[in-house]
Each structure stands twice: as structure tokens, then as C-alpha cells.
Amino acid sequence: MIYGFSFIGFPIxxxxxxxxxxxxxxxxxxxxxxxxxxxxxxxxxxNPSEPFKDPFETKITVxxxxxxxxxxxxxxxTTPREKKDWLYSVVKFKSTPEGYExxxxxxxxxxxxxxxxxxxxxxxxxFVNRPGFGFGNNLxxxxxxxxxxxDEKEYKWDKSDLLNLKKIHSGVLFVxxxxxxxxxxxxxxxxxxxxxGYNELICLGLFSIIESVLTHNPKSATDSIGHQxxxxxxxLSKRFDKEVDCSDFENVPIDTLWKxxxxxxxxxxxxxxxxxxxxxxxxxxxxxxxxxxxxxLKTLLRNSLIEPQLYTDLKEC
Numbered sequence: 326m327i328y329g330f331s332f333i334g335f336p337i338x339x340x341x342x343x344x345x346x347x348x349x350x351x352x353x354x355x356x357x358x359x360x361x362x363x364x365x366x367x368x369x370x371x372n373p374s375e376p377f378k379d380p381f382e383t384k385i386t387v388x389x390x391x392x393x394x395x396x397x398x399x400x401x402x403t404t405p406r407e408k409k410d411w412l413y414s415v416v417k418f419k420s421t422p423e424g425y426e427x428x429x430x431x432x433x434x435x436x437x438x439x440x441x442x443x444x445x446x447x448x449x450x451x452f453v454n455r456p457g458f459g460f461g462n463n464l465x466x467x468x469x470x471x472x473x474x475x476d477e478k479e480y481k482w483d484k485s486d487l488l489n490l491k492k493i494h495s496g497v498l499f500v501x502x503x504x505x506x507x508x509x510x511x512x513x514x515x516x517x518x519x520x521x522g523y524n525e526l527i528c529l530g531l532f533s534i535i536e537s538v539l540t541h542n543p544k545s546a547t548d549s550i551g552h553q554x555x556x557x558x559x560x561l562s563k564r565f566d567k568e569v570d571c572s573d574f575e576n577v578p579i580d581t582l583w584k585x586x587x588x589x590x591x592x593x594x595x596x597x598x599x600x601x602x603x604x605x606x607x608x609x610x611x612x613x614x615x616x617x618x619x620x621x622l623k624t625l626l627r628n629s630l631i632e633p634q635l636y637t638d639l640k641e642c
Contacts, residue, residue: 328419330360331432332367334449334469336380336412341484344417347491348498350431356415363452364413368470371463377470379403381412385474412480416448429453429460434501437511438494441627443567444486465519472521496630504633506640510537511626523611525593531618532590538625541641551587555580557639565628569621573613582607589614 333353344354356364368377379385383403406412418429432451439446447469450461500507513534517527539561540553559579562569574582585607592599601610608614629636 328417329429329451329453330356330415330417331429331435331451332364332449333414333416334447334466335445335473335480337414337446337480337482338412339414339482339487341482341487343414345484345487345491347416347435347494348431351416351418351435351494353487354415354417356413360415360452361411361413364415367450367452371467371470375467375471375474377474380470380473382406418451434497435494437515438490438497440511440514441623441630442490442493443623444482444490445480446490468519468521493627493630496633500630500633504637507538507626507629507633507636510534510629513537514622514626523615525611528611528615528618529590529593531615531622532586535618535622535625538629538636539640551584554587555583557642558583561625561628561636561639564632565624566631567624569617569624571617573609573617574607577607586614586618 344352346352365378371377383405386402386404388400388402389397416432416435418431429451432448436448439448448461449466449469450459450463452459497508497511500511513530517530517534518524520527535554536550539557540550543549543553562579571577571579571582585605589599589605589608599605599611601608
């Protein structure tokens with residue numbers, strides 16, 4: 326049995342009592358003094374020149390000053406928080422390792438749950454009670470911390486948010502043991518790189534994961550991937566726990582939207598000019614497409630945990 330803790334990579338303010346039990350082996354809590362020292366050293370070691378501790382230890386305000394020409398000038402102001410008000414939080418865990426790559430399967434499944442949670446949640450790095458052992462991606466952690474350092478967004482969680490994460494995590498555990506295809510799609514989504522801005526390869530990846538949830542190999546010309554997606558998305562969208570916002574695309578009929586999206590997918594995959602001023606005007610731009618696909622995929626995967634048998638049966642239709 327190993328024990329450890331995982332660093333939650335957002336400065337979350339909890340309007341709920343901690344610790345909060347996610348399952349038998351996981352609980353969200355404030356770090357102990359020893360764990361706090363480890364976290365602060367970790368942030369210093371990632372990049373000594375970057376104040377990565379600021380979002381957790383200070384209140385950050387970003388104000389726009391007068392423009393210089395057409396370029397806006399922003400000023401970041403920080404106000405130190407009292408130590409008792411620092412926004413560090415961790416997931417404390419115990420688990421039985423199954424080889425080095427699977428030091429904590431519980432934490433791995435929590436990472437999958439965090440991908441489709443509606444609120445921001447991310448396991449940045451995990452520390453275990455074995456010298457030299459730990460797991461995480463320092464490059465991804467650095468990119469993430471650089472982004473939130475200049476983000477004036479506040480991260481607030483109440484008990485309902487914690488209960489929702491617990492529900493999603495429980496769903497991940499259930500499909501892991503009973504619906505391997507859905508679990509595989511979750512793992513595919515985890516493999517999508519976290520890159521700011523539009524990327525055609527990421528767009529294709531998002532399309533592919535949606536297909537892995539909903540489609541089978543076409544059996545005839547009338548059973549194409551595009552046709553399956555249009556019909557199944559129209560059906561499932563009416564059952565989603567939360568409507569996916571299509572307002573960027575003027576709220577056109579959903580089958581019209583997905584036909585155009587699959588025209589774009591084909592153009593990306595097979596080559597050719599993509600003109601958002603003419604042929605793809607409905608989709609507005611590449612950034613809007615990628616944001617929409619990610620929102621849709623998160624909603625799709627989250628709902629596949631609620632009704633896994635329906636999704637499994639529908640995939641074969």
C-alpha cells in the first residue's frame with residue numbers, strides 16, 4: 326500500500342467542508358504543513374523566474390490601462406493573502422500500485438473524471454511516500470500555471486460541485502469495469518494535447534473521439550460516419566444533462582450544423598482550401614469550431630456515463 330497526495334492545479338475557494346470523500350481511497354483536503362512545503366518547493370523548482378505561487382497565495386487583479394496605439398496595456402496587481410487563506414488544495418490517496426505506470430489507478434481515473442467536469446479541476450502532479458517517485462507532466466504543468474497566473478478568473482466550488490465531481494468519478498469507475506469502449510474514449514480524450522489556440526490535428530482528434538463514442542464501421546454507402554453522427558447527435562442532444570451552446574452558429578438546426586462540421590473535417594483530413602468567409606461561413610472560424618467540439622465532446626462523454634447501455638446500443642445502430 327502506498328500513500329500520497331496530488332496537487333490540484335487551480336486556486337479553488339471551497340464553500341464546503343473539507344475533507345470531502347470522493348471514494349474509499351480519495352479525499353479532497355487542504356495540505357498539511359509538510360505537504361504545503363513540498364508543493365511550494367515544487368512550484369519554485371518548475372521555473373524559479375516565474376511567480377507560480379502567486380495565484381494560490383495572493384489575490385490577483387488584472388486591469389486594462391490606456392491603450393498604446395491599438396495595443397491594450399494590462400497591469401497585474403497582487404495582494405498577499407494570509408497563510409490560512411491560501412488556495413492550495415490536494416487529493417490525498419492510498420492505493421496498491423500495479424507497476425510503475427499505474428502507481429495510483431484511483432488518481433488516473435480521477436484525472437479522466439476531471440476532463441469532463443463542468444468546473445475547472447486538474448491534477449497537476451502527484452507525490453508518493455517513496456523517495457524519487459511521483460508522476461505528472463512538468464511541461465504541461467508549466468504551461469497551465471503560466472496561463473492561470475495572468476487569469477483574473479476566480480475558481481469557486483460549493484458542495485454541489487464536489488458532489489458532481491464525485492458522481493462523474495463514480496461513473497468513470499463503473500464504465501472502466503463494465504463498458505470498456507466508453508472508458509477507452511475517455512482515455513483517448515486524455516491524450517489530446519492541451520494547447521492554447523486552434524490546431525487542425527487537435528480538431529481531427531476531437532472528431533475521432535466523438536466517432537469512437539457514437540459510430541461503428543459503415544456497412545453501406547447510406548451508413549457513412551457523417552450520416553451516423555448527424556442522426557445520433559440529433560437524438561442524444563435532447564437527452565443531455567446540459568444543452569450545448571450553439572449560439573456561435575446562429576442556432577441553425579443541429580443536423581445542418583453537423584453536416585457542415587463534417588464537410589470541414591473532410592477538408593482538414595484530405596486537404597483543400599478552408600474559407601470561413603464563403604463555403605464555411607456558417608462555422609464562423611476555426612477557433613469557434615474547436616471550442617464547440619470540445620464542449621460537445623465533454624457533454625457527450627459525461628452523458629455516456631449516465632446512460633452507458635444506451636450509448637453502447639446506439640453505437641451499433
